Amino acid sequence: MPPEKNWGCSWPEQKPHRGADLDQAQAEATLEKAKPVPLGGRAALRRGLRPLRLPGLALLTALIVGAIFIIVTDEQILAAAGNFFSDPLGFFTLTLGKIAWAYAALIQGAVSNPLDIIAGLFTYITTGDNSTFLRSLRPISESLVRATPFIFAGLAVGLGFRAGLFNIGAEGQLIMGGLFSVYVGYAFTGLPIFIHLPLALAAGFLGGALWGFIPGFLKARVGAHEVINTIMLNWIAILFSRWILAGPLSRDGFVPISPNVLPSAALPQFFPNPIRFHAGFFLALGVAYLVWWFLFKTTAGFELRSVGANPSAARAAGMNIGRNIILAMVLSGGLAGLAGTIDVLGWRYNMGVDFAAGVGFDSIAVALIARSHPIGIIFSGLLFGMLRAGTKQMEAIAHVPVDIVFILQALIIMFVAAPEIIRLLYRIRVERGVEEAVLTRGWQQK
Amino acid sequence: MTIALEARNITKRFPGVLANDNIDLTLEAGEIHALLGENGAGKTTLMNILYGLWQPDSGEIYVKGEKVVFQDPSEAIARGIGMLHQHFMLVPVLTVAENIMLGQESVTAGIFLDRVQVIKRIEALSQNFGLEVDPRAYVKDLPVGVQQRVEILKILYREAGILILDEPTAVLTPQEAEELFKIMRNLAQQGKSIIFITHKLKEVLAVADRITVLRAGRVVGTTTPQETSEAQLASMMVGREVILSVKKKPAQPKEVVLEVKDLHVLSDRLNPVVNGVSFVVRAGEILGLAGVQGNGQTELVEAITGLRPAVRGEIRFLGKEITNAPPRRVLERGTAHIPEDRQEDGLVLPFPVHDNLVLNTYYRNPFAHGLALQEKAIVATAQDLVEHFDVRTPSVFVPVLNLSGGNQQKVIVARELSRPIRLLVAAQPTRGLDVGSIEYIHQRLVEKRDQGCAVLLVSTELDEIISLSDRIAVIFRGKIVATLEASGAAREKLGLLMAGAEAT
Numbered sequence: 001m002p003p004e005k006n007w008g009c010s011w012p013e014q015k016p017h018r019g020a021d022l023d024q025a026q027a028e029a030t031l032e033k034a035k036p037v038p039l040g041g042r043a044a045l046r047r048g049l050r051p052l053r054l055p056g057l058a059l060l061t062a063l064i065v066g067a068i069f070i071i072v073t074d075e076q077i078l079a080a081a082g083n084f085f086s087d088p089l090g091f092f093t094l095t096l097g098k099i100a101w102a103y104a105a106l107i108q109g110a111v112s113n114p115l116d117i118i119a120g121l122f123t124y125i126t127t128g129d130n131s132t133f134l135r136s137l138r139p140i141s142e143s144l145v146r147a148t149p150f151i152f153a154g155l156a157v158g159l160g161f162r163a164g165l166f167n168i169g170a171e172g173q174l175i176m177g178g179l180f181s182v183y184v185g186y187a188f189t190g191l192p193i194f195i196h197l198p199l200a201l202a203a204g205f206l207g208g209a210l211w212g213f214i215p216g217f218l219k220a221r222v223g224a225h226e227v228i229n230t231i232m233l234n235w236i237a238i239l240f241s242r243w244i245l246a247g248p249l250s251r252d253g254f255v256p257i258s259p260n261v262l263p264s265a266a267l268p269q270f271f272p273n274p275i276r277f278h279a280g281f282f283l284a285l286g287v288a289y290l291v292w293w294f295l296f297k298t299t300a301g302f303e304l305r306s307v308g309a310n311p312s313a314a315r316a317a318g319m320n321i322g323r324n325i326i327l328a329m330v331l332s333g334g335l336a337g338l339a340g341t342i343d344v345l346g347w348r349y350n351m352g353v354d355f356a357a358g359v360g361f362d363s364i365a366v367a368l369i370a371r372s373h374p375i376g377i378i379f380s381g382l383l384f385g386m387l388r389a390g391t392k393q394m395e396a397i398a399h400v401p402v403d404i405v406f407i408l409q410a411l412i413i414m415f416v417a418a419p420e421i422i423r424l425l426y427r428i429r430v431e432r433g434v435e436e437a438v439l440t441r442g443w444q445q446k
Numbered sequence: 447m448t449i450a451l452e453a454r455n456i457t458k459r460f461p462g463v464l465a466n467d468n469i470d471l472t473l474e475a476g477e478i479h480a481l482l483g484e485n486g487a488g489k490t491t492l493m494n495i496l497y498g499l500w501q502p503d504s505g506e507i508y509v510k511g512e513k514v515v516f517q518d519p520s521e522a523i524a525r526g527i528g529m530l531h532q533h534f535m536l537v538p539v540l541t542v543a544e545n546i547m548l549g550q551e552s553v554t555a556g557i558f559l560d561r562v563q564v565i566k567r568i569e570a571l572s573q574n575f576g577l578e579v580d581p582r583a584y585v586k587d588l589p590v591g592v593q594q595r596v597e598i599l600k601i602l603y604r605e606a607g608i609l610i611l612d613e614p615t616a617v618l619t620p621q622e623a624e625e626l627f628k629i630m631r632n633l634a635q636q637g638k639s640i641i642f643i644t645h646k647l648k649e650v651l652a653v654a655d656r657i658t659v660l661r662a663g664r665v666v667g668t669t670t671p672q673e674t675s676e677a678q679l680a681s682m683m684v685g686r687e688v689i690l691s692v693k694k695k696p697a698q699p700k701e702v703v704l705e706v707k708d709l710h711v712l713s714d715r716l717n718p719v720v721n722g723v724s725f726v727v728r729a730g731e732i733l734g735l736a737g738v739q740g741n742g743q744t745e746l747v748e749a750i751t752g753l754r755p756a757v758r759g760e761i762r763f764l765g766k767e768i769t770n771a772p773p774r775r776v777l778e779r780g781t782a783h784i785p786e787d788r789q790e791d792g793l794v795l796p797f798p799v800h801d802n803l804v805l806n807t808y809y810r811n812p813f814a815h816g817l818a819l820q821e822k823a824i825v826a827t828a829q830d831l832v833e834h835f836d837v838r839t840p841s842v843f844v845p846v847l848n849l850s851g852g853n854q855q856k857v858i859v860a861r862e863l864s865r866p867i868r869l870l871v872a873a874q875p876t877r878g879l880d881v882g883s884i885e886y887i888h889q890r891l892v893e894k895r896d897q898g899c900a901v902l903l904v905s906t907e908l909d910e911i912i913s914l915s916d917r918i919a920v921i922f923r924g925k926i927v928a929t930l931e932a933s934g935a936a937r938e939k940l941g942l943l944m945a946g947a948e949a950t
Contacts, residue, residue: 297819298819299808299817299818300817302801303808305797306794309794309797310790310793312787312790313790313794313805314794315753316751316753316773316785316791316792317773317777317805317806318772318774318776318777320774
């Protein structure tokens with residue numbers, strides 16, 4: 001109903017429909033009021049950091065508990081524990097040293113060793129040889145490269161959560177995205193990069209979107225639960241990729257690896273080898289912003305969140321539940337598809353059978369840690385990227401088994417998913433009035 | 447008289463709110479003590495403290511003269527305090543006896559449930575207190591009123607001497623409520639003490655021995671039904687004069703806005719629950735649809751608003767057919783819907799007030815240009831609506847979750863009535879609200895009528911129907927059994943019709 005059409009049945013003062021005579025100044029004043037009051041540096045900082053408090057403490061707690069695992073799996077420490085009463089000091093130094101060493105190695109593997117950077121820079125300046133300098137930057141580059149698919153897949157799962165859907169199918173969607181993009185990347189020849197690259201990216205999005213559409217459509221039409229269907233479709237995607245990579249897409253007909261994508265479909269890299277950092281990371285940042293804008297600033301996002309938070313009210317308000325479910329699954333699948341695409345076009349250039357390596361599953365945790373907030377997902381994606389990248393160093397330098405990192409991941413997820421534990425440990429009160437995304441709904445929803 | 451329970455100087459503070467401020471309450475043995483107050487007056491806080499769910503910041507509780515400190519409800523239960531919650535805590539697939547013994551199972555030989563013994567005890571209790579229940583029946587097959595009796599039996603089974611009843615009549619029909627009052631009097635006569643929480647004034651006057659009124663966390667006063675009146679209680683609760691009867695001019699009905707013809711609708715379980723309903727609502731009149739909960743009103747309203755398919759019959763809006771139209775089209779034609787279950791169908795609780803105020807207009811000018819939401823327009827409008835509809839909220843950015851029930855309802859009313867509409871479908875618009883909010887919403891409904899809206903008022907509250915409607919239709923088992931002019935409708939007659947008596 002356009003505002004001017006009034007049936008004499010409007011509200012109390014017979015004013016025209018609100019908003020028609022919008023008081024801009026008042027609106028701005030109100031919006032101003034809504035913004036955090038400039039409280040002076042420290043208070044403002046505390047306010048700004050508040051959303052990070054629980055995940056931060058969860059991370060800290062995970063590291064502490066993880067340390068226990070490092071201790072009990074280390075033979076040297078166990079031996080020292082046997083001599084605890086004769087040499088308690090030795091036990092403590094050994095233990096603390098070990099933990100510090102392990103985590104230092106993890107950080108070194110994830111960020112880099114500052115000494116290496118200085119040394120590399122020195123060689124670069126004195127001899128003009130930049131190879132050592134670049135090599136010293138490799139860890140942080142690796143972290144960013146690893147983080148990129150986590151960000152995309154985290155956004156995929158997070159967007160699903162916001163719409164009240166539990167998309168466990170990021171793994172399969174990611175594989176389908178990878179397959180689509182790798183095919184477009186090598187089979188379409190003779191295209192300039194500004195056509196070929198976007199085309200390959202779009203194909204990746206489409207592959208994932210198609211894989212998301214299927215469970216979305218099934219849920220909207222017949223109410224089939226998306227958890228079951230996305231899990232099933234993961235297996236279909238995994239097995240399908242094994243077959244197609246060993247057959248039609250195999251580079252020589254036998255080895256299950258696809259041909260390499262053409263340079264015209266590859267994402268630009270900025271540094272020579274061994275720095276694999278590529279433009280995909282910036283794309284991830286841009287897409288995270290887009291997802292945030294879509295969810296919180298558009299009508300379609302408003303609908304999606306309404307349907308996610310309360311489908312009954314959304315329906316009564318005239319929103320189409322089924323259409324929103326399908327839309328959410330298509331977008332979610334597409335984002336997960338991009339997670340696969342970004343690795344293919346960024347640094348792998350081809351696809352092998354163990355392509356996804358659990359990124360799709362871990363991205364559920366990425367979204368959970370960020371409470372499905374797109375900007376938070378950038379950071380939790382980075383965290384996961386760093387953990388993945390730092391593992392090798394930890395194993396090589398500190399002789400801590402790789403599995404410790406997975407234990408760490410699991411602990412972080414556990415503490416984030418059960419914030420009550422963290423609240424109890426650190427005696428934090430529950431905040432009221434914070435909009436939280438619905439994570440999942442029960443099985444019996446209509 | 448001995449004192450069963452005494453609370454002295456109870457104070458409870460929540461962040462930003464003083465929920466209980468130095469409250470004193472004395473409950474004598476064998477009395478029915480009504481605790482009256484608006485939503486947010488602190489009744490529930492006080493009861494939760496007495497029941498051990500929360501600990502007071504300061505103050506003491508005495509049970510039979512002995513000072514107690516409850517860490518959790520189990521300690522309160524051990525002291526003989528039982529609570530009847532607003533929402534029943536029963537397992538539908540178990541029998542009455544199983545539900546009652548749940549958590550206190552009697553066993554023989556260590557492992558076998560001693561059903562016989564339990565049933566005997568329950569039967570004895572039923573007889574003693576006049577609570578008729580078949581202990582072998584499954585809870586899911588019982589009507590709400592009987593389920594409530596099971597809850598009461600559960601409390602008695604645990605040998606409670608003090609019963610806290612939290613708004614027990616909210617879910618009952620007038621007849622069932624009468625039954626409950628009989629049971630309450632019976633219990634009191636046999637020495638049980640009852641705290642009866644409510645905001646229905648008539649009930650208080652009918653059943654209570656003493657009445658304590660709370661407002662804004664403080665005790666306003668304690669009185670007896672003999673010394674007070676409805677009007678006085680209402681003003682004690684609200685803190686100002688309250689107009690209990692709705693003032694309205696005679697209706698001036700005009701053209702037919704909503705026409706329902708031979709409508710058939712199925713329930714969720716595919717049972718026919720609306721069986722050939724026909725009626726019209728004209729512009730400028732309020733049609734009250736009276737009926738006991740569960741006689742098809744819910745499904746009828748859902749069919750009219752497009753939320754539930756009609757299997758047969760037709761619905762016309764200003765002459766145009768809207769049978770089985772999608773909800774959005776029904777809304778856009780000019781239908782406002784105040785849903786029965788406001789938290790489920792009316793609001794997205796975690797969303798801020800301003801988002802809830804545009805929940806069905808967010809996609810229109812000026813709230814959206816194309817795909818982009820216009821935050822400024824939304825906030826400015828919300829600001830305006832909050833002011834005009836007197837929604838008490840710290841700001842429009844607060845999640846609706848944090849508002850009281852009355853203010854949540856005002857958010858819905860503000861949203862629905864601020865659109866240009868021709869038809870207002872109000873389902874149980876004042877259920878669970880306090881006196882002040884009820885007064886406010888009633889005024890709005892009449893105002894809409896006077897502006898030429900057609901109003902369909904669905905309510906199980908007979909008083910509400912009688913005081914607001916111009917015509918009254920009574921629904922029973924999915925059929926309209928009578929349509930009466932409001933002026934000629936006697937309360938008793940309506941009550942009988944609602945209970946299924948033949949219209950004469």
